[in-house]
Amino acid sequence: MLQTVFFYVFSVILVISALQVILAKNPIHSVLFLILAFVTSSCLWIMLNVEFLALTLILVYVGAVMVLFLFVVMMLDIDIETMRKGFWKNLPLALCLGLVVLAEMVMVLVTKPVVVYQITQTDNSISNSNQLGWMLYTKYSYPVELASVILLLGLVVAVALTLRPSSKNAKYQNIAKQVAVSKTGRIEMVKMQAEKVEVIVDEKVGKDKEVSV
Amino acid sequence: MIGMNHFLILSAILFAISIMGIFLNRKNIIVVLMAIELMLLAVNFNFITFSSFLHNIDGQIFVFFTLTVAAAESAIGLAILILLFRNMRGVNVQDMTQLKE
Numbered sequence: 272m273l274q275t276v277f278f279y280v281f282s283v284i285l286v287i288s289a290l291q292v293i294l295a296k297n298p299i300h301s302v303l304f305l306i307l308a309f310v311t312s313s314c315l316w317i318m319l320n321v322e323f324l325a326l327t328l329i330l331v332y333v334g335a336v337m338v339l340f341l342f343v344v345m346m347l348d349i350d351i352e353t354m355r356k357g358f359w360k361n362l363p364l365a366l367c368l369g370l371v372v373l374a375e376m377v378m379v380l381v382t383k384p385v386v387v388y389q390i391t392q393t394d395n396s397i398s399n400s401n402q403l404g405w406m407l408y409t410k411y412s413y414p415v416e417l418a419s420v421i422l423l424l425g426l427v428v429a430v431a432l433t434l435r436p437s438s439k440n441a442k443y444q445n446i447a448k449q450v451a452v453s454k455t456g457r458i459e460m461v462k463m464q465a466e467k468v469e470v471i472v473d474e475k476v477g478k479d480k481e482v483s484v
Numbered sequence: 485m486i487g488m489n490h491f492l493i494l495s496a497i498l499f500a501i502s503i504m505g506i507f508l509n510r511k512n513i514i515v516v517l518m519a520i521e522l523m524l525l526a527v528n529f530n531f532i533t534f535s536s537f538l539h540n541i542d543g544q545i546f547v548f549f550t551l552t553v554a555a556a557e558s559a560i561g562l563a564i565l566i567l568l569f570r571n572m573r574g575v576n577v578q579d580m581t582q583l584k585e
Contacts, residue, residue: 278486282494289498289522293505298514305518312525319491319536324528324547331551336521336558343562344514347569353576358508365507369500376496380489402541403548411545418552425556432563 277318285311296351298344306337323400488537495529498522513568513575517561524554 288311291304309332316325407415436443505519528547535543569575 275486278490282490285494286497286501289501292518292522293501293508293515298512301515301518305521308522309525312529315491315494315529316532319532321532321536321544324532324544324551327548327551328528331555332521336555339559339562340514340518343565347514347565347575349512349514349575353511355512357511361507361510365504368507369504372503373496373500376499377493380492380496399544403544406541406545407548414545414549418549421552421556425559429559429563432560432567 274318278315281311281315281318285315296355298349298351299341302337302340302344305340306333309333309337321399323403488533491533492530495526495533498526498529502526511577513565513577516577517558517565521554521558524550 285308288304288307292301292308295301295304309328313325313328316322316328434441502519502522505522506516509515509519528550531543531547531550535541535547565575568580572579
């Protein structure tokens with residue numbers, strides 16, 4: 272009973288905040304409502320006995336990604352009015368499409384029900400984090416390494432994209448310049464006179480010494 | 485009692501809302517990025533629901549990787565956004581036609 276009440280409370284909050292994300296005029300409000308949506312869905316995940324991922328959602332999304340979003344939205348000077356242009360014009364199409372997608376998914380669920388087991392409280396002997404860690408570092412150890420490479424990629428790309436070429440310490444290739452280079456730009460032919468060799472006689476040594484002029 | 489279908493329908497609603505968001509805010513690339521995040525959340529919801537009700541932990545592992553990829557994706561997306569804003573003094577999607585010329 273209590274579970275039902277909590278489910279409906281959280282899901283109503285989740286749906287309303289998701290609607291606010293896409294309908295809010297100010298992007299800052301969208302970001303804040305998205306944070307609310309993430310927190311609410313992590314509550315729902317805890318109801319499904321998925322504690323580790325629920326906490327990861329809060330740590331990774333609310334703690335890192337949404338703060339990044341908030342930084343960017345605050346830094347950029349966005350003209351809200353031009354952004355909202357075409358909002359009402361697109362509304363019928365968007366509404367139709369959303370309803371069609373929703374109807375399709377619900378029809379799949381209704382017409383072909385999946386075999387459902389009830390959540391059992393019996394497998395509490397091993398915690399969720401323990402099970403997840405066990406799987407991650409045995410069966411899925413190679414994908415974990417791939418995921419770390421993806422994170423490294425994100426780091427390098429973000430730095431490489433936002434580093435200004437004009438800053439003093441940045442070493443950048445000017446690719447247009449490199450492509451446009453021609454033979455004449457690289458090699459300069461210099462006309463030089465051949466060196467004359469003068470022979471003088473050194474008195475002391477009495478030997479011929481070559482001195483180039 | 486709350487069954488599996490309740491959670492699945494909730495995630496379907498979330499997915500439909502985010503699709504609507506992409507269509508409604510076509511000009512505003514920030515809200516489009518946020519709608520993509522919401523869409524990934526709906527997908528993760530599906531994974532976790534199935535994993536929890538069918539007692540199979542592989543779905544949760546997949547959510548783990550989805551979270552990783554989504555974090556990298558949003559970091560790169562926001563970097564591109566900053567670059568666009570710096571070059572074009574605005575983030576209007578309609579102005580991004582330089583490659584046409």
